Amino acid sequence: MTDVPPAREPTREPTRAPILELSDAELRFGERVVWHHLTLDVQPGEFIAVLGPNGTGKTSLLRALLGQHRLRAGSIRVNGHAPRTGDGDLGYIPQQRGMDRDTPMRGRDLVRMGIDGHRWGLGRLKREERDRVEELIDAVGAREYADSPVGLLSGGEQQRLRVAQALVGQPRILLCDEPLLSLDMHHQRRVAALIDEMRRTRDTAVVFVTHEINPILPYVDRVLYLAGGHHLVGPPREVMTSESLSQLYRSRIEVVDVGGRLVIVGGDDHPHHPSADDSVEDSRVLPGRGAL
Numbered sequence: 001m002t003d004v005p006p007a008r009e010p011t012r013e014p015t016r017a018p019i020l021e022l023s024d025a026e027l028r029f030g031e032r033v034v035w036h037h038l039t040l041d042v043q044p045g046e047f048i049a050v051l052g053p054n055g056t057g058k059t060s061l062l063r064a065l066l067g068q069h070r071l072r073a074g075s076i077r078v079n080g081h082a083p084r085t086g087d088g089d090l091g092y093i094p095q096q097r098g099m100d101r102d103t104p105m106r107g108r109d110l111v112r113m114g115i116d117g118h119r120w121g122l123g124r125l126k127r128e129e130r131d132r133v134e135e136l137i138d139a140v141g142a143r144e145y146a147d148s149p150v151g152l153l154s155g156g157e158q159q160r161l162r163v164a165q166a167l168v169g170q171p172r173i174l175l176c177d178e179p180l181l182s183l184d185m186h187h188q189r190r191v192a193a194l195i196d197e198m199r200r201t202r203d204t205a206v207v208f209v210t211h212e213i214n215p216i217l218p219y220v221d222r223v224l225y226l227a228g229g230h231h232l233v234g235p236p237r238e239v240m241t242s243e244s245l246s247q248l249y250r251s252r253i254e255v256v257d258v259g260g261r262l263v264i265v266g267g268d269d270h271p272h273h274p275s276a277d278d279s280v281e282d283s284r285v286l287p288g289r290g291a292l
Ligand SMILES: Nc1ncnc2c1ncn2[C@@H]1O[C@H](COP(=O)(O)OP(=O)(O)OP(=O)(O)O)[C@@H](O)[C@H]1O
Pocket: 029, 034, 052, 053, 054, 055, 056, 057, 058, 059, 060, 061
């Protein structure tokens, strides 16, 4: 009798529960449909770039995840539950706004608010929390102005502190709204690498809204491209092609690779606003990492 080796189970990646789930989601303001039929699962540790022209609902998507906008249809799950404001699982770098010159706070205070900003007053931090504040101040290159009043700092300096504030709380999901805006190239690279390090070491999922993919291209797993209420999802090199974007915009777009940088030529900066009865086939999903 010959020994027959037992049949082997096919090796399979362990399935992980998505940390963010959008299912057939639709957002409207009045009759205006911002986006619809949006289905997307984001895995822990995944880096998603959200791109698209002005007014296509990128910031609104982050706000929906933060529980600040209600969907008209479909659902969102954040770490298994409905979005809720003040969720400690979420870190948020909001779109840049200048701070009042008289804001009574030093750079360091702004960063530590990522740990205790939800509590009343400034109590004592634990040793480990204090160390984290100091590490993040160094990581974003803010040591020189950590004790200056935030209102007197430049836009880029304030922005670096906001990045540190969002990271110091060690969120499971990091939502970034154009965090590289007004940073010089050196600090763009530094901040992008820092966010990437956080998602690799802590498995933080990153949803990164940007108009400029190049500084983050090495880190991005998938792109969500929003335009005119429609969307595309997939790896950057599949979404950021002339064919894919031309179909999405319904006009001729050229994506040119200039020494590894992707440059989009053409495109309608005044997106078509779909109405509720817009029946056009409205999204294409390209294969990519993670469940869709
Ligand atoms: N609370 C609101 N009430 C009504 N309309 C809103 C509200 N918030 C956003 N909008 C509208 O929804 C659309 C999408 O806005 P959003 O800020 O999400 O766009 P965006 O893609 O982030 O744009 P940008 O690239 O310019 O930052 C815009 O037309 C905006 O005016």
